[in-house]
Amino acid sequence: MKIEIKESNENYNLYVKSVDGKQVFITIANQNKDQNILKTASLLYKKAYEILTKYNITVFHERFFGTSKYYHDVQKIRAEELKLNTQDKCFSYIEGSPYWGEGISGINIHGIILCDEEIKDVEFNGIVCGKLYKTDAVDYMLVHTVHGNKESDYYGQTYEMFQSMIQVLNKYDFQLKNVIRTWIYLDKILLQYDEFNKARTKVFLENGLWSDSVDVDKTEEIYMPASTGISCGNPHGLTVISDVLAIRTKNSEKFNFSSESGKDQKSAMRYGSAFSRAILLDDKTSRYVYLSGTASIDDSGNTVYLDDIGLQIDKTYSVIDALLDISSMKLNNMVEGTVFLKKAEYIDVFIEYCKRRNIELPALITVADVCRDNLLFEMDGTFAGGC
Template sequence: MQICAVEGINARAIEFNGRTAGVFYEDEYAEYAVLGGLSPRDRTAGRTEQTLDVFRQMEEALNRAGMDFSHVVRTWFYNNRLLDWYEEFNRARDTFFESRGVFDRLVPASTGIGSGNREHAALSARVFAIRPKGDRVTVKDIPSPLQCSAQDYRSSFSRAVEVDHPLFRQVIVSGTASIAPGGESVHLGDIDKQTELSLDVIEAILKSRGMGWKDVVRSVAYFKDKDYAPHYEKIALRRGLAIMPCIGIQADVCRDNLLFEMELDAAVLKA
């Protein structure tokens, strides 16, 4: 279970498809929406159509909050039997992004992970969206100093996104794995080296924005095999990350040869 909580401001439920699909809240500078548990309405349809329907639901639910897909800064996809159809998923995502002009503006940060669901749907999804009320809140993609853009190998997400707010800066790091600058998987079969490289990549992103591990407020570590968790724990202890807020989940990563992935959020308050 993951929980998102806010304090000191009003929040209201976003009702969609006869249920609560998310929460809308706002402050002086922007409006925010968090959606979760979005799954295809027709689970007998092909996986491409199920994927496109999930994207359409993101858009329709955001409309209930006065937003649209242009305000999406972060997505999560939990794909049933991910490794069987990840390329098909990417093509469907590209189709939707092209139809909405996403490639002409911010491409959201994202995680795509292998996970079943109780509805036996092809996938389920979560969304985080921000609509600034003026120019005092900005959202931009952040390059990874140690990796190429994921779009270079036709995977349509930003490595990281930064939210610059009058009260804070937040860096949202996408799911990050052992991928070399050219886009190929490296350290095949070696969980320790894959974990180390993933952490090196994330650390470089944080440093590029004047942050570090101490600024991490949320992280998720994904292990292809649950027996890999102790490897991460030893590495985290050695690197001083043992107290970093992190949950571990066993799940397939987007390539069969990738054994570890991590996503996280980091934030610093402004003086």
């Protein structure tokens, strides 16, 4: 059963997409710039609950993008509107304010329509922090808001975050090599990105994801998870948090996956960032592309079109188009995503670009620094299509 819903009004843009009737992606992008923020949160979660109950969807991964100071109020509203225990914190709250200023950007939900399978809670240190979904071909594990010690420095929090990731994975018989996707949110990316990369690389070396003896020209052959690394804070006072998706294949004839560097950009390992451009999944009935955060970078790793937001947007989409072509997909195969603008004033150029190309995507828009001060635009996303 293919599900595809689009609903737009003065309050929100709603997108619901599923290509296989099993995995469903719900994006609710706030459109009301003037409404009371807590009333907006209530309205968006009411709509989410309506969709979840109508299609009998169980939430697997949930991210809320909004101004951090509303976290506790939003948590209560979420529990009330989704009919949850008031202590339920199994979602990620990302400091992702909308382009008009303080408030809510929206909600991303990845859900599952269950038949004979079940989704179990993932617990770590006595807290429910994720979900485990098992099928006959593959097991999926999602963990929200993985982090390190708040008192540690930039390097320390990153290293500890990955150690926590490994511990919770191991508890459920997963390993770091099973990770296919991380969404990493750094509080002050321009200050901490170098230390973040050093710590991540050390963890990946220690856990055998790659070797520092590998020739640079062979980096495209190394498996790395897809990743977003962006400057979004959190309400917990941490310098870095991550959501992580891992898979454990049980039947390679029914399910396989691979990492991809694309056509227009080479491996980010060439300049010290340990992630792949995308992860491609194939379960023989449908295909998924988990696109890493993508920006205006050429195949040598250089930022191109300095100070030109329009050309940086165009370059980013060109890179994405070329990568998706490998899987015979296009932009309209997107099922969820996030657009990051370095400055709120860039919104008009972005909207005009999308109109000119007739692009309408199920993506939230927020304001955030990218990993380099000269990068003005970044987009990540998940794409899906039938085989």
